[in-house]
Structures are given as structure tokens and as C-alpha cells.
Amino acid sequence: MSESPLLSVSKLKVHFPVRGGVFMRQIGAVRAVDDVSFHIGPGETLGLVGESGCGKSTLGKAVVRLLTPTEGSIRFGGREISELSQGTIRPLRREFQMIFQDPMESLDPRMSVRSILEEPYVIHGLGNRAERHQWSDELLDRVGLPKSAAERYPFEFSGGQRQRIGIARALALKPKLIICDEPVSALDVSIQSQILNLLVELQRDFGLSYLFIAHDLSVVKHISDRVAVMYLGKIVETAPAETIYRDPRHAYTKALISAIPATDPKHKREKILLEGDVPSPIDPPAGSAFGHRMSHPRYDETVGMDLSLREIAPGHEVAADPCCVSEEDWKILQKRGTEVSA
Secondary structure, three states: OOOOOOOEEEEEEEEEEEEEEEOEEEEEEEEEEEEEEEOOOOOOOOEEEOOOOOOOOHHHHHHHHOOOOOOEEEOOOEOOOOOOOHHHHHHHHHHHEEEOOOHHOOOOOOHHHHHHHHHHHOOOOOOHHHHHHHHHHHHHHOOOOOOOHHOOOHOOOHHHHHHHHHHHHHOOOOOEEEEEEEOOOOOOOOHHHHHHHHHHHHHHOOOOEEEEEOOOOHHHHOOOOOOEEOOOOEEEEEEHHHHHHHOOOHHHHHHHHHHOOOOOOOOOOHHHHHOOOOOOOOOOOOOOOHHHOOOOOOOOHHOOOOOOEEEOOOOEEOOEEEEEEEEHHHHHHHHHHHHHOO
């Protein structure tokens, strides 16, 4: 990147303890996020995709410190925030916000829309009552809702309107980064496009950066500059959006893309059916997680192997996993690994 990243995540891990026995001692851990690294530049959108349960939402919550990382580094604006206390990080929350998947669950039903939108100003001690009223009216107008909506309650709105309220709340403190945690997955298709267009407009007008989390690759394609594919707590491929759809290299990415419905009825895309079950994050395979799922003949080779991302082409990284890439790509990745070691 030519300029410093706004967000830089390095070797991040989020493990949840599993307890059992009479004394409820820790007997294991759910490795929800396991050694993940990525960056997001100013005004950039990184799409994060993968199956349900792969750790996408956990990663997003860890980035904004709603969850405490087990290990790793999170640098925002050049400042390390992974180990800051909640009291120390509170002023920084003005600069990064989150839009949740289900707006009805994230909006307090006992509060009016005006109270919901003004709450961030109250918490951070911004403005007087008249100014907060003006700001909340401006937020509603910016997300396409009438000023009269301010005096109503969340249950009086449709799903799409509630998500607009959630977006307005995220915008209140003029953040630099917004984590979008599947913000359209609970909405009708026609409403999805409206919300996506709104997010694109807001990014253009305010210079926002997004971490856009979703399981629908067709949605991610239209909003993302780059895409990272996540499987069982790890990122297995990352590339510019157009590249990853045109030329996926990892077997899991290819399977996800093959499942996207074709818009042209004459165009037939070969479907790749995934066999086996997703391994448990409590007891993940010692080697390639996806190779284990496919019972790949080269799985045993990957036990103890470094399966981290390597550059296969400029700006395009893929896990160095012989179970999941072509023979030609595996030779390139081996060469890249030798060059890095040297």
C-alpha cells in the first residue's frame, strides 16, 4: 500500500475456554479466530466471507474490542489497541463503529429513535440538547428517513428502515472505520440493494473504511475493493475483488464462488459440492483443515507445515496448502517460501 493502513491486524487469535469437570477447569478452547492478519486502508472496503461459524463476526467484534483478543496485534491509526482497557479505549470508539446483523436486536425497543441517535453524543459529552436534536435530524435525513421518525420506536419500522437507523447511529460520531457485520443478510433482496447503495454513498461522501462481513459472495463483490476468504478461523485467500471472482486459487474459494447463482440463464457454472463436515474449532485438524474435510491424499504432508498466506501473484495471497491449490500454484508457493526463508 502506498499510504499507511488505517487498520492493521497481525496474528490475531480469539479463543474461548471450554470448561468441564467438578471444578469447571479449562479442558480446551474454541479457536474462533486463529492467527489472522490483514489490513484496511483509508477509504477502502475489505470484504470478509466464509461459511457460518468460521469466525467472521468474532473477528469483527475483536477489532472494535467488543471481545478481548487472546493474542496478536490490532493497530488502529498507528496505535496499538489490542491491550487497552475499556476505560482507555472508550474515547477511541468515536473513530470506529459497528453495524449489526439484526437491527431489532441492537436497537433498544424502550428508546425512541431520537434517544438512540443522541446516546453516543451524551456518552461522549458532545453538544447541548438543541445541538443533539439538530444532529439527530441530520442523521435521519442522511440515511433517507423523515425527521418525524425521531419520535417513534424501533418496532414501528420495517427491517430495512431499522437498519437505516442502525447505520445512522454508527455515523453519529463521524468514525473512520465501520465494521459491517452481515448488515443485509436479514433483509429482502430489493431492500438489500438499497442499503448497499446507501453504504457506498456514505463511503464516498465521508471517506469511510469498511470491514464488510458476509456469507453471500454476490453481495460482497459489489461493495468490496478486496476480499478475504475465511475458513475455520483462518484467512485462506485474499485478493482484489475482481481477481478473486475471476481467478480463485484456493479450493474453498472456488467452491464458494461456484455456489453463486448465475444471472444469465444461458450461462452454466459448474457446481462444486463440498464433501464432509466442517471440523470442530474445539479440536481442529493438525494439518490442512479443508484438506481434512475433503480427505485429501496429501493431508498427512500438511501436519506441522507452515500453511500461512503467500503471494501467488501481485496483490493476491493464498494459503500455502498442497491440498487446496493446483500443482502449478503449489510449485509457485514453494518457491515463494524459499525466497522468504533466504
